[in-house]
Amino acid sequence: xxxxxxxxxxxxxxxxxxxxxxxxxxxxxxxxxxxxxxxxxxxxxxxxxxxxxxxxxxxxxxxxxxxxxxxxxxxxxxxxxxxxxxxxxxxxxxxxxxxxxxxxxxxxxxxxxxxxxxxxxxxxxxxxxxxxxxxxxxxxxxxxxxxxxxxxxxxxxxxxxxxxxxxxxxxxxxxxxxxxxxxxxxxxxxxxxxxxxxxxxxxxxxxxxxxxxxxxxxxxxxxxxxxxxxxxxxxxxxxxxxxxxxxxxxxxxxxxxxxxxxxxxxx
Amino acid sequence: xxxxxxxxxxxxxxxxxxxxxxxxxxxxxxxxxxxxxxxxxxxxxxxxxxxxxxxxxxxxxxxxxxxxxxxxxxxxxxxxxxxxxxxxxxxxxxxxxxxxxxxxxxxxxxxxxxxxxxxxxxxxxxxxxxxxxxxxxxxxxxxxxxxxxxxxxxxxxxxxxxxxxxxxxxxxxxxxxxxxxxxxxxxxxxxxxxxxxxxxxxxxxxxxxxxxxxxxxxxxxxxxxxxxxxxxxxxxxxxxxxxxxxxxxxxxxxxxxxxxxxx
Numbered sequence: 418x419x420x421x422x423x424x425x426x427x428x429x430x431x432x433x434x435x436x437x438x439x440x441x442x443x444x445x446x447x448x449x450x451x452x453x454x455x456x457x458x459x460x461x462x463x464x465x466x467x468x469x470x471x472x473x474x475x476x477x478x479x480x481x482x483x484x485x486x487x488x489x490x491x492x493x494x495x496x497x498x499x500x501x502x503x504x505x506x507x508x509x510x511x512x513x514x515x516x517x518x519x520x521x522x523x524x525x526x527x528x529x530x531x532x533x534x535x536x537x538x539x540x541x542x543x544x545x546x547x548x549x550x551x552x553x554x555x556x557x558x559x560x561x562x563x564x565x566x567x568x569x570x571x572x573x574x575x576x577x578x579x580x581x582x583x584x585x586x587x588x589x590x591x592x593x594x595x596x597x598x599x600x601x602x603x604x605x606x607x608x609x610x611x612x613x614x615x616x617x618x619x620x621x622x623x624x625x626x627x628x629x630x631x632x633x634x635x636x637x638x639x640x641x642x643x644x645x646x647x648x649x650x651x652x653x654x655x656x657x658x659x660x661x662x663x664x665x666x667x668x669x670x671x672x673x674x675x676x677x678x679x680x681x682x683x684x
Numbered sequence: 685x686x687x688x689x690x691x692x693x694x695x696x697x698x699x700x701x702x703x704x705x706x707x708x709x710x711x712x713x714x715x716x717x718x719x720x721x722x723x724x725x726x727x728x729x730x731x732x733x734x735x736x737x738x739x740x741x742x743x744x745x746x747x748x749x750x751x752x753x754x755x756x757x758x759x760x761x762x763x764x765x766x767x768x769x770x771x772x773x774x775x776x777x778x779x780x781x782x783x784x785x786x787x788x789x790x791x792x793x794x795x796x797x798x799x800x801x802x803x804x805x806x807x808x809x810x811x812x813x814x815x816x817x818x819x820x821x822x823x824x825x826x827x828x829x830x831x832x833x834x835x836x837x838x839x840x841x842x843x844x845x846x847x848x849x850x851x852x853x854x855x856x857x858x859x860x861x862x863x864x865x866x867x868x869x870x871x872x873x874x875x876x877x878x879x880x881x882x883x884x885x886x887x888x889x890x891x892x893x894x895x896x897x898x899x900x901x902x903x904x905x906x907x908x909x910x911x912x913x914x915x916x917x918x919x920x921x922x923x924x925x926x927x928x929x930x931x932x933x934x935x936x937x938x939x940x941x942x943x944x945x946x947x
Contacts, residue, residue, distance in 0.1 A: 449861040456865060460874045464724075466881050468731040595708035599715040607719050614726035619718075 421524055428528025436533050443534055450537025458483060458545055461609065474611055477552040478641065484546025485565065485633040486608040489572025490601075491539035497577035499529035504587035513681050522676060523669060526584070553641070561640050564655060571661025572632030576601060578661075578668035579627070585668075588675040600627050608633060613646055620647070628664060631657035687781045688789040695793030696800075706801040709754070713806060717750040717814065724875075736878040741905040744817050745876045747810035748901040754798035755835060756871055756896055757842040758864035761787075761794055764847045773851075777939060784844070784932045791843035795836055820906025827913035828904040834920040838895045841927040842867065848931055851938035872898035878907065892923035 436443055461483065465476040503526060506512040515525050550557065583597040608629045612620045624630040638645050639654035721743055728739040737745070764787065767773045776783060810816035819825035846860055853859045868874060870893035877888055877898045888894060899916045902908040908916055 445859065446861070449865065452862060453865045453868075456869045456874065460869070463875060463880055463884070464727050467735070467879050468727040469733075470730050471726055472730055595705070596711045598708075598712050603712065603715045603719060606716070610723055610726070615722050619722065 446534040447537040454541045480549035487542025492573035493576030495535040497580040500584040503584040567658040568636035571658030574661035574665040578665040581668040585675040631660040692789040696797040699797035713750045743815040747816040751803040751806035760846040792840040823910035831900040895920040
């Protein structure tokens with residue numbers, strides 16, 4: 418276990434040094450991520466500026482939703498984007514080499530790349546989150562802070578799980594499955610707003626199938642001290658982050674199943 | 685005209701091969717449109733004040749912007765980028781054709797071919813199931829068709845300018861991403877431009893990007909009445925001509941001082 422951790426840190430170190438070889442390119446990438454996510458938030462601000470409010474939600478409350486899901490997604494992208502390279506590895510046969518090494522495939526793929534440029538989205542999300550935290554009339558008890566952090570880590574687990582599932586599909590089809598972008602980028606976009614504004618089928622999808630509601634919708638109710646108009650109990654609000662961990666574990670199980678059925682392309 | 689027409693049709697045929705990407709893009713665009721529709725619907729329900737654009741118009745606007753997403757000049761010609769990076773751009777200079785015309789034709793294909801694949805299915809599906817209305821009137825429909833063609837030329841002029849700028853930035857990825865984000869926001873993809881704060885609208889309406897998405901979509905819905913179509917088309921064409929002139933000038937300067945990378 419400790420040994421694996423040390424190996425992972427070494428992988429990460431290599432990856433970071435490699436990225437720092439192209440410093441100007443890294444800075445521009447990080448900045449472009451910051452900008453791309455920044456204009457999204459400006460768009461939300463512009464809508465509040467024009468319409469005043471969104472159902473019973475204020476801009477600061479939506480900013481809390483926004484910040485939490487952005488930070489969670491940025492963490493997952495930094496850690497688990499290495500799985501994006503996986504379909505290419507299957508095609509070239511390079512994955513066979515990964516299988517030969519006496520270490521877990523997950524460790525090797527996750528360690529392949531820690532995308533530091535995701536700091537652009539991360540820092541932008543964090544700025545919005547901190548602004549929301551101060552603009553909201555919330556007493557930030559240690560329990561609430563802990564819940565917010567746990568929710569974001571749980572969210573990072575969910576998105577990482579989606580990346581793993583997306584890569585797993587490459588065991589059966591060589592096509593790149595861009596359709597998963599709907600639940601990653603589309604999911605981030607959707608989860609920036611409270612679920613109450615969506616149609617019931619859409620809410621159910623992001624609660625029970627891809628549980629993005631556990632990243633911000635449920636925990637935010639505990640943080641804001643609100644009762645959910647959709648009727649979820651308080652226990653759900655506090656325990657929501659665990660769902661993310663469960664989702665990741667299930668995804669990894671699917672991944673293992675995929676590996677058992679792996680057949681090399683032979684090239 | 686022959687060589688330009690040839691490169692245009694050859695590139696189009698090449699790009700039309702990417703049908704799997706178009707299907708995936710279709711799914712993503714559909715999902716995106718639904719999210720946008722629900723978000724804006726919730727905002728409209730929250731407020732009773734009159735807005736510069738009505739909700740049914742916004743719904744049509746969203747679906748038109750999703751249908752014509754591929755026309756948005758958000759990316760550059762990857763092959764040209766590699767030519768510039770590898771130094772093979774020198775071969776381009778040897779061709780006995782006008783280089784700007786050649787690159788513009790490539791840009792036109794890059795914007796037109798994916799749009800041809802994606803726009804029609806999206807318009808049909810959105811029209812049948814998701815609230816895209818028919819054009820406000822026959823006059824609006826004509827204005828929309830004309831503005832869409834003008835938008836295509838404008839988008840190609842912007843794309844060509846991106847490609848030419850890579851003669852200076854070489855790797856160009858970061859810079860072109862930032863330009864892409866600009867095109868994305870300022871064209872009306874993120875939120876319909878009439879919903880922006882009034883002071884911001886003054887600036888955004890003067891820029892070229894709205895000509896790609898915002899003008900055609902609003903002519904379609906009648907949010908810009910057909911009587912104002914001539915002014916809107918004139919703005920699109922003026923920017924197109926201006927950007928082509930700028931592109932030509934930059935390309936002439938760029939090729940005078942071109943440094944071929946590597947050997």
